[in-house]
Amino acid sequence: MAQNTRFPVTRRSLLAGGAAALAAPLAAPFVSRLARAQDPVNVGVVVPLSGANAQFGINSRNGIQLVADEINKAGGIKSLGGAPINLVVADSTSTPATAASVAQRMISQNQVVSVLGAFASSLTIAISEVTERRQLPLLTMSFSDIITGRGFKNVFQVVNKASTIGAAQFDYTMAIAKRLGVDASKVAILYEDTAYGTSQSEGLRKAAKDAGLDIVMDEAYPHGITDVTPLINKLRGSGAQMVFPVSYLNDSLLIIRTMRQQGLTIPAIGGAAGYVIPDFHKGLGELAEGVLSIAPANWDLAPDYTDRFRERFGYFMVHEALEHAVCMGVLREALEKSASRDPQAVREALATGTHNEGWSSVMTGDGVRFDETGLNANAFPVMVQWRDGELRTVHPAKVAKIEPIWSVKAG
């Protein structure tokens, strides 16, 4: 596997060999805290490397690793005397309490200046409770509205909130339908009952209501559903003209395949996650062609950057990798600007101004600027579409790479 890149071994774990490696974290408090100029800047990366979200965790790690390696190759953080970035990567598992423990460990044992992660909203929220109390910046691409909705001072969300993304999933679709002269007045919403599905569908629902549309079906289904036939039976009976599924990959494939089996050819406009990863196209092949999905960002908006990822890891830069790379890029700028290893100084630098150099510029909306809640005020979601096996940006027009089409491939 291309992803199995090893990470720089820390000095400490080099000293401690074999079984003694287990004792290494114990020794940490006694390791000198004196930082010389060339000492690396430790950055914590907490992502799920096992369990159901492992793929997304690995993608995220790859994105961050790519940027960190580029920074180091280019001479590290110049304002810190060329100090290299040292990533401290750990498995958050899928348990919030473990994710929080891991973050705490990085802060007290590894003296990280900042934490990046943790893909899943529940994990990110749990981590933010620790980073907030330890006054340390947390950069994330999790969608949940709660993340920047609690008045926390040390959390920075580089993407839009779930409600914004959900609303865009609907609004953009309407705009495209109108432009292409498609009639769409009856819509259906299907979502998995996870934090992601629930909060994104809220934005979707509100936008549909605001537009005065007829929501003929609005149904949550259990995460990990093994048979969506009952769901599609309901959908078929509802008379919907289009469906907005918000789901991870397994469900998205089940939904599309079952729709086609039943001869249901209404378009499905995906809610990111399962719809915008390579496995979606690999799994559905031709059926994936023309499928639209909302996404917080897309690789083709900055191909000069994202091609480096494709080159190194062998697949296109999926959005979670891209946004985590942006987190790392933004952090680099803040480190340069603050010229400090003090987390609070870095936080100040993060909170001020627009970050638009290098990887920071890859995010939608001319660089990253955090508002007072820590939300990236510049970002906007994009509508993407599978075309000839590639995920292309088709909306909004100002960033679109190709024109959208309204087509549904039957099986």
Place this chain on the structure above:
Amino acid sequence: MTALLEVARLSARYGRGAPVLHEVALELGQGEFVTVIGANTAGKSTLLRAISGVGPAVEGSIRFDGRELTAVAPHARPKLGIAHVPEGRHVFPEMSVEENLAIGAHARGGAPGGGAAARLEAIFELFPRLRERRRQFGGTLSGGEQQMLAIGRGLMLEPRLLILDEPSLGLAPMIVEELHDRLVEIHRRGVAILLVEQNVSLALSVASRGYVLQSGSIVLEGPAGELLRDDRVREAYLGI
């Protein structure tokens, strides 16, 4: 002629508990009918289980037909010609009578048919009730029928030694008598029998020789008739 079964200095214990058998010695000739009598906790079942290998770990020696058994896996012993009909019958409750019997054929390495069919016929002749009940599940049989099935199942192994543990337990006196008639019949056909029986007088009346086991040790042995007349036996086990 060497003995069929030769038990020497056999000791057994469960876990770290006190020994259940202590240096037991026992011998059984080819085609002989021997009984072991003793009180409830004397270790009779343990002795039988040691021979068939389903009991606790043992020390000492058990030779069958000149071959050391303690080194033979329990499931391999029936193939040597040992059939053990355990206390409580242990028929397979969710198998028909026929299937219960067919299990015996399996151990002999043959699919039903050929020799197995003839054996089955012989067993049905011996226990006509089993033929009537051939399609019934083992668990639904009466106690006496289950005992017949258990014995029949053992005979399917074509044993040279049939070990029986309390076959009359819980059965009506009439059935017990019938059962013992059958045992005599089986013995007459050339099968050696080692019988443990609570009904001491009955056991000594069918067997040719007997051993008395007390607290894990053999305390007395001799021809059945002698034992039946022995005062100590009469007092302890016959309540006379």
Place this chain on the structure above:
Amino acid sequence: MQLLQALVDGLLIGGVYGVVSIGLSLVFGVMNIVNFAHAAFLMLGMFVAWFAWAFLGLDPLLGAFLSFVLVFAFGCAVQQVLVRPILAAPQVAQIFLTVGLLIVLENAALMAFGADFRSVQTPYQTSAFRLGGIIVSKPYLYAFAMALLSGAAVWAFLERTAVGRAMRATAQDPMAATLMGIDTQRMHRLAFGVGVGLTAFGGAVILPYLTVSPTVGSHYVVLMFTAVVLGGLGSVAGAVVGGIAVGVIQSVSALVFPIQLQNLVLFVVFILVLALRPDGIVRRRGA
């Protein structure tokens, strides 16, 4: 009509649930062990079928046989090395051994195969037969047919062969089985191998409409337990009936309750059945 459609869907999916649950029931019946890692073998079977499809071009319906063979062999080894030593241990230790095994297998798969969600493409996976107004999904129907076929094969094996009979004897009375010359340890190994192999087979035949990743088994754990408990732990036929019951409950309950609550409906039925008929709906195990 809606009800009929729901019944058909429930039957098709339930047949598959049933067959993947047979192994769980078999292992319980023969060894008296509840195998929490059982679903991980489903995942392994799916991976084998996926690789057979990707590299040999084998349709998963055929790759299923390969899944069975490989996972059967692996299962025998697992039984020998890990399960056998704790057969006499307290029930809690057995439960947690299999929980540990689940963690190990999932993460071994993650390290070996990566976290990607893999799925196959077959010509029939998005088509269906139409009978009157009823839609019968082809991949579901094929999976159902293959599942029933393998279920019937196991049934025939258990009922009609000498080894199968010996296995049942071991389940019903291990001591008596030993006395009848049956190598019970071999039977345990075989039962475990067949049990997980069958689940792997079931995993392979559902691959045409699903995706496989290291954690896919977790979606089936609860379904499998529900199926075997509804059918009666240890009963092979019961597992199939229980599986079909689970499928039909899921599919019919969706007509009345929100789909989000389909598992809640299942759990309530599960607990009620246990409370009223602790030995399952199919039959009573003998003494």
Place this chain on the structure above:
Amino acid sequence: MSALSLPKRCSALARPRALLLAALAAAAAIVPLFLDPQGYWVRVLTLTLIFAALGQAWNIVGGLANQISLGHAAYFGVGAYASTILLINFGLSPWIGLFVGMALAVVVALVLSVPTFRLKGHYFALATLAAGEALRVIANSWQGVTGGPVGLSVPFMPDSFWMMSYGAPRPFYWIALAALVLVTLVFWWIKSSALGYRLRAVKENEQAAEVVGVNTFRAKLWASLVSAAATAAIGVVYVQFTYFFDPDAVFGVATVSVRLALVAIVGGIGTVIGPVVGALVVVPLEELVNAALQGQVAGLSAFVYGAILIAVILVEPRGLVALFGRLRRGLGRRPGGAGEAGR
């Protein structure tokens, strides 16, 4: 309360062990004074104490009566949700919420007792597993009350004992330690009371116990009510400590139910010290493995963790306490091990 009437039993034998435990608790209480109050180790040790207390609460039914519950998350989650919902909506102190949570957990335990108490062995384990999952589904769907899958955040508040709110882990360490001591005392008390005697009878042979006149249903019910209440109370401490939870974090099978039973089992069920030993191994082990293997191949740390669990169970299926006993006696053989033919 008749089942709980305390017999006149405070034997000479129990006293030195009580003193030893008191000394251990006192020593544990001063440990955090030597650690960074905001630090990682205080956090890990606090989680260890919380899981030790949970394992001990589980031990009351799992260990004393051998009722292997895999659904204790039901009580844990009910406590967590009850206190947090009251805190968020009414500003009610978690200390009061704790009692509400305990009361609700008792109600849940009462309801569950009806269908599950007749069940034996594996059936009981599976039924309780389903019960815990059922509550998870409810918490996940009942969005208006529970916040649904998005989860609940404990409001950020200044340090206050009354609101059980602290920015640093250290005070929670002491709260968790107090909880562990309390639950351990309850366990001990029950174990040596008439109820404990009855539970042992249930454990040995339920039918025989019935025959000699033990009301096994009542005995099991008392034990499970106490266990449920204790589990709920610790659930409150847990969420105040972790600040955030979602349905899976408090009602999950793997995250809670299996884990807290695992703590008791790895240590040795039915013993006073077992859950403590188990927690001291299970919780820090997971952290140490995660830390030692951080940044390695995805899945490796979880793999190693699982392999160690398997190894522990293979070496001594009755738990570490039994293993220590075996080592002390210097005996290699374990009674009741091996020997399958006569199972």
